Amino acid sequence: MTAKEISAVVMVLSAIAISAWVAWDMTHGGLAASLSEAAWKMLWAIGYSIGLNIVAVIIGVIAVSIVQREEVKDERADERDKLVNGKAMRNAYFVLSIGVLLVLIWQALGLEAVFGPYALFGVSMLAGVTFAISQLYYYRMG
Amino acid sequence: MGKGEPHIVNTVRTLRFHAGEMTQAALAEKVGVTRQTIVAIEQGRYSPSLEVAFRIARVFGVPLEQAFQYQD
Numbered sequence: 001m002t003a004k005e006i007s008a009v010v011m012v013l014s015a016i017a018i019s020a021w022v023a024w025d026m027t028h029g030g031l032a033a034s035l036s037e038a039a040w041k042m043l044w045a046i047g048y049s050i051g052l053n054i055v056a057v058i059i060g061v062i063a064v065s066i067v068q069r070e071e072v073k074d075e076r077a078d079e080r081d082k083l084v085n086g087k088a089m090r091n092a093y094f095v096l097s098i099g100v101l102l103v104l105i106w107q108a109l110g111l112e113a114v115f116g117p118y119a120l121f122g123v124s125m126l127a128g129v130t131f132a133i134s135q136l137y138y139y140r141m142g
Numbered sequence: 143m144g145k146g147e148p149h150i151v152n153t154v155r156t157l158r159f160h161a162g163e164m165t166q167a168a169l170a171e172k173v174g175v176t177r178q179t180i181v182a183i184e185q186g187r188y189s190p191s192l193e194v195a196f197r198i199a200r201v202f203g204v205p206l207e208q209a210f211q212y213q214d
Contacts, residue, residue: 002178078175079191080182139178142187 001064003074004081005139010056011132015125018049022121031114038117045121088134095130099123150189152210154180157202173197 001009022045032038065072077085103111103119111119158164166184170177175194182188183198190198199209 002176075176078179079194080179080188081176142182142185 001068001072002139003061003072005136006060006064006072007057008132008135008139010053010060012129014049014052014056015129015132018045018052019122019125021045022118026118032117033114035113035116038114042117042121046124049125084135084138087138088131091134092127092131096123096127099126149213150210151186151213152183154198154209155184157204157209161202169198169201172201 022042030041032041061072061074100120100123103116103123106119107113107116154169158166158169166180167177170180173180173194174197175190179188179190179194183190195210196206199206202209
């Protein structure tokens, strides 16, 4: 497994973990009382997600290096990496666009404003997961 | 990395063998791509750009069409 694949797997796992934490918090009395509070909460969640990603990638690279008995090095991106990233980004952009559109429609139909940041957070996590899974798919399947 | 069956086939694995079993890592280093890209090219999962194809052929000192062929 390469460093780029480890990074993609970690991105999927951390997005699932943070989303599960937000969902658990939301359904266990942690639902924000105002739009501003909800937005701050989601900003913190995104911050935690970035922090978790960085730590998990470091741990993942060390763990895989130990298992493979060979140091996993992050090589400089070549033309194939750029192509894979481009395709994965296209898929993520598609999911993000549709997601944002659905959130806007949902809000237009009267969704309580406080749920807006939660919905946008969910959409961004889904787009991130789409990006990472697409990367894995194109790296493995071509 | 195209749709459908690949039309571009290559003899990179054979060329490596005839070059004293050159490793994928060594070829990748000479060509300026990652080892994973060489693996993908050999397995037919990725067709490189014309520039990388020329660089691969040049490493083995063969014409491009000896390293890569187009199949109908």
